């Protein structure tokens with residue numbers, strides 16, 4: 001079996017980064033590896049992976065596995081910076097499930113936090129393909145169902161034996177509530193609801209905390225979810241009584257559980273395990289003040305190559321220069337030239353997503369099914385669009401940045417930046433919806449002449465020197481002009497109608513309130 005370097009050092013330019021980031025493990029030095037050659041892999045996990053079509057691990061997965069398995073496993077926290085679509089989800093899911101496969105008692109031992117509900121659903125599905133194989137159950141806390149339904153999935157009530165009834169009083173201590181799940185995938189808002197209000201929900205036994213899309217999650221505090229989770233899982237003897245901050249809500253009192261030191265249930269005769277943190281992103285922040293929030297323990301940094309922002313290997317970037325006024329025409333001509341291949345079109349806001357999608361529909365039958373996806377829509381509608389896109393009934397999704405991060409839809413061949421991305425990180429995440437898992441993909445950015453220089457500068461930050469110009473046939477643009485004028489008229493009417501409807505609803509609800 002070929003030996004991989006354990007912690008190959010990369011010589012990096014001197015930049016103001018934290019010391020532990022200066023000598024990372026270079027993921028690009030690892031090769032794909034067949035499951036059969038993976039040391040320690042539980043045979044049932046191997047079988048589960050094979051039956052879901054995975055017969056080898058990607059480099060980032062091999063690197064994380066190698067750094068976490070075996071003697072002294074998970075002694076250090078893990079920080080991963082690797083390109084979009086490189087397989088970071090399984091890179092953390094597999095070692096966690098493998099380690100937890102030896103647990104004897106069901107407790108909440110792994111918590112994975114993601115910024116959005118759709119991402120959380122996606123990650124839950126990855127865990128669900130492997131965890132049941134070793135008897136572990138996975139829960140979801142994202143607010144998809146009512147809080148009561150969610151609680152009943154997460155918390156196990158003791159089964160009543162004949163003739164015995166338990167006290168339904170939630171304050172009663174005679175009823176021992178237990179976790180119904182070993183692994184929980186959550187969004188910060190719903191997680192905080194459970195921390196604050198759900199009886200029996202405890203992070204006391206937590207062994208793993210995964211912060212996926214770290215830089216996004218660190219940017220927004222979401223009711224201080226991170227300090228709260230860290231306080232709930234604190235195991236320091238000194239901090240035994242000091243970690244409950246006076247600013248925490250009174251219901252937090254139920255969480256004053258202390259991570260026991262010594263022997264813990266389910267890990268026979270082993271000391272209570274330390275909480276291991278795994279943080280991951282394709283654009284991991286290097287900002288020391290942001291990273292400090294994670295309170296990392298002797299972190300091990302894994303990154304791909306020497307460039308900070310790496311794009312997928314088989315991604316091609318193109319620019320399409322067009323007159324600003326005719327931008328929608330160029331987009332339609334481009335979509336037509338792509339002949340129904342799966343595309344995501346990114347705009348700069350939820351409003352422009354809605355406007356553009358409405359306008360495209362007024363172009364008549366383009367032979368392409370186009371749907372809108374944005375944070376302003378109801379979750380059911382978004383899920384329906386996503387399902388249609390995954391199944392292939394929808395070929396083009398026009399999206400705000402709601403779809404920028406992490407979303408994994410098989411077969412997306414093209415990403416179109418209808419509006420220029422404001423930051424390189426936005427470009428990386430948007431473009432990363434294609435060319436995933438080693439596949440090919442193209443990213444087109446529509447620009448007017450004035451934006452070209454700025455865009456070139458932006459790409460330079462990711463060391464992208466080549467971004468050829470893509471042209472659409474001018475006659476196809478010209479032939480759409482009259483349809484475009486009609487579509488613009490219809491759009492105007494539609495916008496007026498929507499504004500009128502909104503005002504009417506606003507008027508009705510304000511007069512109801514007055515009554």
Ligand SMILES: Nc1ncnc2c1ncn2[C@@H]1O[C@H](COP(=O)(O)OP(=O)(O)OP(=O)(O)O)[C@@H](O)[C@H]1O
Pocket residue numbers: 053054055056057058061082083084085086087088089090281282405406407408432436437
């Ligand atoms: N070992 C593997 N073999 C085959 N396919 C895999 C393997 N690991 C992951 N994949 C597939 O690769 C795709 C990308 O994986 P994943 O979503 O985990 O990437 P990611 O690195 O988290 O991307 P992003 O940064 O965009 O969130 C998924 O469709 C996943 O099913």
